[in-house]
Amino acid sequence: MLTAIISLTGLALVFGLLLGFASKIFAVEEDPVVDKIDAILPQTQCGQCGFGGCRPYAEAIANNKANINQCPPGGEATIMQLSDLLGVDPLPLNEEHGQHQEKRVAIIDEQTCIGCTRCIQVCPVDAILGTAKHMHTVITEECTGCDLCVPACPIENCILMIPVQSDIYNWKWKAPNDAR
Amino acid sequence: MTHAKPNLYTFAGGLALKGHKTLSNQRPIAQLPIPPQLVIPIQEHIGQITEPVVKVGDEVYKGQLLARTTGKISSPIHASSSGEIIAIEHHPVPHPSGLQAQCIIIATDGKDQWLTPPRYQSDYLNKSTPQLLQKIADAGIVGMGGAGFPASVKLSPKQSIDTLILNGAECEPYITCDDLLMQTHAQDIMLGTEIIMQILGAKQCFIGIEDNKPKAIEAMQHALKPLGKNNIEVVVIPSYYPTGGEKQLIRVLTGQSIPSKAIPAEFGMLCHNVATAYAIYHAIAYQQPLISRIVTVTGSAIQQPQNIDVLIGTTIDDLVQACATDPANIPHLIMGGPMMGYSLKHIATPIIKTSNCVLALEQALSPPAMPCIRCGQCADVCPVQLLPQQLYWYAHAKDMDKIQNYALFDCIECGCCSYVCPSRIPLIQYFRYAKQEIWAQEKEQQKSDHARQRHQAREARLARQKAEREQARAKKKQALKKSADNQSDDPKKAAIAAALERVKQKKAKQTTSTDE
Ligand code: SF4
Ligand code: SF4
Ligand code: SF4
Numbered sequence: 001m002l003t004a005i006i007s008l009t010g011l012a013l014v015f016g017l018l019l020g021f022a023s024k025i026f027a028v029e030e031d032p033v034v035d036k037i038d039a040i041l042p043q044t045q046c047g048q049c050g051f052g053g054c055r056p057y058a059e060a061i062a063n064n065k066a067n068i069n070q071c072p073p074g075g076e077a078t079i080m081q082l083s084d085l086l087g088v089d090p091l092p093l094n095e096e097h098g099q100h101q102e103k104r105v106a107i108i109d110e111q112t113c114i115g116c117t118r119c120i121q122v123c124p125v126d127a128i129l130g131t132a133k134h135m136h137t138v139i140t141e142e143c144t145g146c147d148l149c150v151p152a153c154p155i156e157n158c159i160l161m162i163p164v165q166s167d168i169y170n171w172k173w174k175a176p177n178d179a180r
Numbered sequence: 181m182t183h184a185k186p187n188l189y190t191f192a193g194g195l196a197l198k199g200h201k202t203l204s205n206q207r208p209i210a211q212l213p214i215p216p217q218l219v220i221p222i223q224e225h226i227g228q229i230t231e232p233v234v235k236v237g238d239e240v241y242k243g244q245l246l247a248r249t250t251g252k253i254s255s256p257i258h259a260s261s262s263g264e265i266i267a268i269e270h271h272p273v274p275h276p277s278g279l280q281a282q283c284i285i286i287a288t289d290g291k292d293q294w295l296t297p298p299r300y301q302s303d304y305l306n307k308s309t310p311q312l313l314q315k316i317a318d319a320g321i322v323g324m325g326g327a328g329f330p331a332s333v334k335l336s337p338k339q340s341i342d343t344l345i346l347n348g349a350e351c352e353p354y355i356t357c358d359d360l361l362m363q364t365h366a367q368d369i370m371l372g373t374e375i376i377m378q379i380l381g382a383k384q385c386f387i388g389i390e391d392n393k394p395k396a397i398e399a400m401q402h403a404l405k406p407l408g409k410n411n412i413e414v415v416v417i418p419s420y421y422p423t424g425g426e427k428q429l430i431r432v433l434t435g436q437s438i439p440s441k442a443i444p445a446e447f448g449m450l451c452h453n454v455a456t457a458y459a460i461y462h463a464i465a466y467q468q469p470l471i472s473r474i475v476t477v478t479g480s481a482i483q484q485p486q487n488i489d490v491l492i493g494t495t496i497d498d499l500v501q502a503c504a505t506d507p508a509n510i511p512h513l514i515m516g517g518p519m520m521g522y523s524l525k526h527i528a529t530p531i532i533k534t535s536n537c538v539l540a541l542e543q544a545l546s547p548p549a550m551p552c553i554r555c556g557q558c559a560d561v562c563p564v565q566l567l568p569q570q571l572y573w574y575a576h577a578k579d580m581d582k583i584q585n586y587a588l589f590d591c592i593e594c595g596c597c598s599y600v601c602p603s604r605i606p607l608i609q610y611f612r613y614a615k616q617e618i619w620a621q622e623k624e625q626q627k628s629d630h631a632r633q634r635h636q637a638r639e640a641r642l643a644r645q646k647a648e649r650e651q652a653r654a655k656k657k658q659a660l661k662k663s664a665d666n667q668s669d670d671p672k673k674a675a676i677a678a679a680l681e682r683v684k685q686k687k688a689k690q691t692t693s694t695d696e
Contacts, residue, residue, distance in 0.1 A: 042624075043631035053635065125634040144631050171277035172620055173613040176549070176606045177576055 033062045040081045044073040045124035046146035048098045053124060061086075069093050073145070075100030104161040105143040106150070110135045112158040119149035119159060184391045184418040189435040191428045193563040195596050197353050197421045197519075199392055204478040204485040205356035209364060211489050212502050214261050218286040218493030219530040220246060221273045225322040226329045227253030232284060238265045241295035243469050246284050249317075255330040256320045260471035260491035263288035274515050274532055278525035286493070298466035305464075309379050312464060319463035320470045320533075325358075325424075325453030328534040331460065334452070335379050337445040344377055344385040345433060345444075348400070348454040349417065349424035351390055352517035355537040357474040358454050360487040362389070362396035365458055366403035372457030373412060375464050380450060385412045386433045387454070390419040421519065422594040426451045428563055440564075440590045455536075475531055477503050481510045481540035490531050496538055497527045505540070514539040519595035550603040558597035558607060564590050568597035568607050575610035580618050588614055 037058035044054070049070040051057040060066035061082070068082040069091040076093065083090040093100060108119070108128070115133040120126075127143045130136030145161065153159045164170070222230045228251035234240060240259040247257040263286045270280035307315075317332035325347055346369075350358040362369060377385055389397050400414045417423055417432050427438045430449055438444055444451060455473065462468040471492050478485035483504040490499065497507040507527045514521040515529070517537055531538075558568035567586055574583035591611045598607045 038632070039629075041628075043628040043635065045631065045635050054632070124638065125631050126638050127634075142631075142634065166277075166279065168273065168275045168277055168279050168281050170620075171275075171279055172616040173276065173609065175575065175578065175613045175617075176609045 031059075031062070034058045036085055037061050037082065040074075040078055040085065041071060042074045042078060042144075044144040044146045046073060046144075046148060048072050050097065067091060067094065070097045072098035072100050073103075103164050104145045105140050105164055106138045106145070106147075107140075107160050107162055108136050108138055109158050109160065110137065112155055114155060114158075116154060118152045118154065122148045122152040124148065184416050188415075188417060189432050191423075191431045191563050192565050193561045193596060194423070194428070195421045195561055195599060196419070197599075199419065200354045200478070201356050201359070201392060203354065204476050204487060205359050207484075207486040209360050209474060209487045209489050210502060212491070212494065212498065214288050214290055214292055214491070215494045215498045216288060217266075217495075218260055218263070218288060218491060219271050219495055219528075220257060220260065220284045220286065220493035221271075221530065221532055222247045222257055222282050222284060223273075224257065224328060224492070224532040224534065225255040226327050227251065227255070227333075229282075230254060230257050232268055232282075234265050234268075234284065236265050236268060239263075240265060240286065241293050243298075243471060244295045253330055253333055255322050255328075256318065256469075257284070258320055258469040258471050259286060260493050261286065261288045262291050262293040272526035272529045274524065274529050274535055276522040283530070296467070298462070298468040300466055305375065305378060307464075312375065312379050315467070316460055316463050319459070319468065321456065321459050321463055322470070322533050323453060324455040324459060324473060324533060325536070326534065328532075331452070331456055334450070335376065337380075337450060339445040340448065341380040341445060341450045342383045342448045343434065343450075344373070344380060344382040345430055345449055345451040346373055346385060346387040346454055346457060347424055347426075347429055347451055348387055348389040348393075348396065349429055350393070351419065351421045351424035352519050352537075353421075354478050354539055355476050355517045356478075357476045357487050357536050359393045359396045360476075361455055361458060361474050362393070363399050366396075366399040368461045369400070369454050369458050370403045370407055370412075371465065372459070372461030374407070374409075375460055376452060376457060377412075382450070383411060387412065387414045388417050388423070388429050388433050389414065390423060391416050392419040421596065422563055422592070425563060425592050425594060427592075440587060470533055473531070473533060473535070475499065475535055476537040477540075478537065479514075479540040480542045481505065481512070492533060493530050495528045495530050496524070499531070499538060500527070500540065510540045512541040512544050514541065519599065520593060547604050549605045552601075552603055552605060555602060557600045557602065561596040561600050563594060563596065564592060566591055568611075571614070572605060572607050572610050575614040578617070580614065580621060583614050584618070588618075591615075 038055050041054040041058055047053060049057040049066070051060055057066060057071065061068060068086065068088065069079050071078055072093065079090050079093060113135045115130060115135060117130065117132050119136060120128045120130060124146060125142055125144055127139045128136055128149065129139060147161060150159050150161060222232060228249070230247035231250050232247045234246050240246065241262045242259055244259045245256055246259050249256050265284060266287045267285040269283065269285065271283040271285065272278065273281045273283065313332045313335060316335065317330065321331040322328040323331060323334065348358055348362055350356070373385055387400060389400065397414060397416055404412060404414060415433055422428055423432055426444065429451065430444055431437055436447055436449070438447060459470050472489060473492065474487050475490045476487050477499050482500065486503060488499055488502060500507045500510065510527065513524045513527060515524050515535065515538065516522065518539060521537070521539060552569055552572060554569060556569065562568055570586045571583055571588055574586070588611060593608055593612060595608045598605070601607060
């Protein structure tokens with residue numbers, strides 16, 4: 001157990017450093033409007049908007065090739081922010097792209113996993129650890145809840161999406177006008 | 181009636197509230213039999229969570245360490261009585277969410293046996309400041325008047341402190357636990373004050389007590405005399421809500437206004453509660469950890485309102501029963517007072533180090549709200565001089581940018597504005613909501629920035645790998661072509677050579693055969 005923790009922490013550290021360097025070296029070229037839009041998008045990287053990820057969607061919005069209401073994970077809050085930023089009228093979420101849901105994270109059932117590595121290949125944020133033929137696991141803190149690994153997994157009920165548990169540390173007061 | 185000191189300073193806003201104090205302060209402090217079960221949350225303070233050092237099945241003694249600190253801003257947890265650990269599991273805790281959190285559950289054995297019984301050491305002040313601070317940290321002492329910040333951390337400010345403010349104001353209606361503590365243990369509080377002053381190197385101390393507590397004032401003044409200290413003063417202040425707020429009390433006692441975003445230590449002042457001073461004295465002079473406190477159990481739904489000396493981890497149903505009240509008969513249960521408290525969903529919630537009052541009411545405090553009529557009364561009573569109706573407007577509209585232009589984070593959640601609002605708008609709830617929403621949004625933003633970074637890094641990695649693969653493929657192709665060239669040369673040449681060789685041999689054979 002302890003060795004597992006140590007080695008996983010070590011791995012996380014090493015990858016973190018690598019990622020840091022990589023993002024410096026391979027920084028995406030700058031476009032202020034696209035950057036600002038991208039900063040608002042939730043970075044779930046799920047592709048529900050119809051683009052390959054949040055940045056391509058940001059580019060499409062900046063070039064007037066997409067509406068601001070196509071991101072289900074961002075929902076109303078993101079639409080409001082985009083409408084503020086771009087000075088356009090807010091629109092209701094286009095449900096053709098999906099419905100806004102509470103945030104969820106992926107969990108891999110360790111008993112069921114066959115170690116095929118397909119989930120690793122689709123995870124947009126490298127939140128899955130594992131090697132061929134060995135049990136895989138999700139780094140919960142890194143998971144954006146994009147759902148992409150679920151259809152990629154060949155085994156049924158191996159990857160499950162579960163809502164983020166509410167506890168005394170992430171609980172929030174509700175707005176009184178929402179309460180009832 | 182004891183009169184407030186003349187010429188005291190005042191603060192803006194505030195309210196003269198009906199105290200409801202005599203409901204609970206007329207009886208002596210009650211002692212409870214040891215409850216059969218103690219539910220001790222592993223987080224009773226602000227800061228990092230603690231880590232249990234016991235396991236299910238362990239026998240523990242009173243005062244034994246149950247959970248140790250995991251960081252600098254943390255506070256250890258001790259067993260409040262002896263018995264067996266029967267579970268370490270989720271259980272309702274005092275929190276506005278009504279959610280559960282990790283608790284250590286002790287089935288008590290009734291013996292109340294100490295690990296090391298508290299023993300008085302007469303030379304207790306003869307220690308270095310770090311030693312004293314360590315003892316306070318080890319005893320698990322947290323601020324007992326409010327949020328539960330670890331006392332040893334608060335007692336080590338970066339700034340030098342010359343004035344200690346001891347808070348005995350207890351300005352919130354219904355609550356009388358500090359009143360009773362001062363009446364009965366004034367001497368220990370004074371000795372604790374002395375310890376705190378020594379640690380801080382403070383030159384003077386003001387002890388602020390509201391004039392609605394004549395007995396407590398008398399007891400404190402009486403306890404001060406034999407100390408022969410003329411740099412400690414018991415100051416009688418008017419009963420006016422929220423005088424017990426840190427910045428309000430400092431203003432009343434010293435005239436100093438502490439501006440927005442500043443902390444009192446920047447002005448050479450530090451504030452502690454009287455109950456914390458009491459606990460510090462027992463930690464230093466007796467080596468006793470913080471395992472009990474005085475709790476006011478009061479309100480219209482309680483048959484026999486009173487203060488009780490409670491072991492940490494005792495659940496509220498036990499307390500209510502000790503006040504001749506059926507726990508099933510409580511329509512509205514509040515942790516804390518009517519102004520700043522919050523509703524509790526479960527009566528089996530335990531008392532923790534910061535629980536000062538259990539308020540049980542027959543009627544809910546919040547009647548339905550009506551629209552804001554912009555009367556401005558809320559702004560008149562706000563002790564921080566905010567504009568609650570503006571804050572409300574933006575909180576209602578969920579405009580978390582604009583609300584911050586109105587100093588939302590200066591709001592001390594005193595509830596004065598909600599109290600006076602003729603439209604009964606639960607203003608304080610809106611402000612609690614808005615603060616947490618902003619914190620949550622900041623966290624979300626950090627998370628999504630982080631996800632963006634990871635995604636970009638992945639994209640970059642994939643692009644690099646693709647490029648590498650392409651390069652490798654191109655190289656291979658070239659290599660293949662080369663070797664193919666070589667090979668295609670070779671067999672031909674070899675074939676020709678072989679054929680020539682064969683012809684040669686044939687010829688040679690023929691000549692030899694004709695020779696024969
Ligand atoms: S739908 Fe998914 S990929 Fe598209 S912007 Fe929203 S989070 Fe990003
Ligand atoms: S709750 Fe906040 S806004 Fe309302 S009066 Fe108190 S400090 Fe002012
Ligand atoms: S007291 Fe109530 S009604 Fe009056 S201005 Fe404030 S929020 Fe509006």
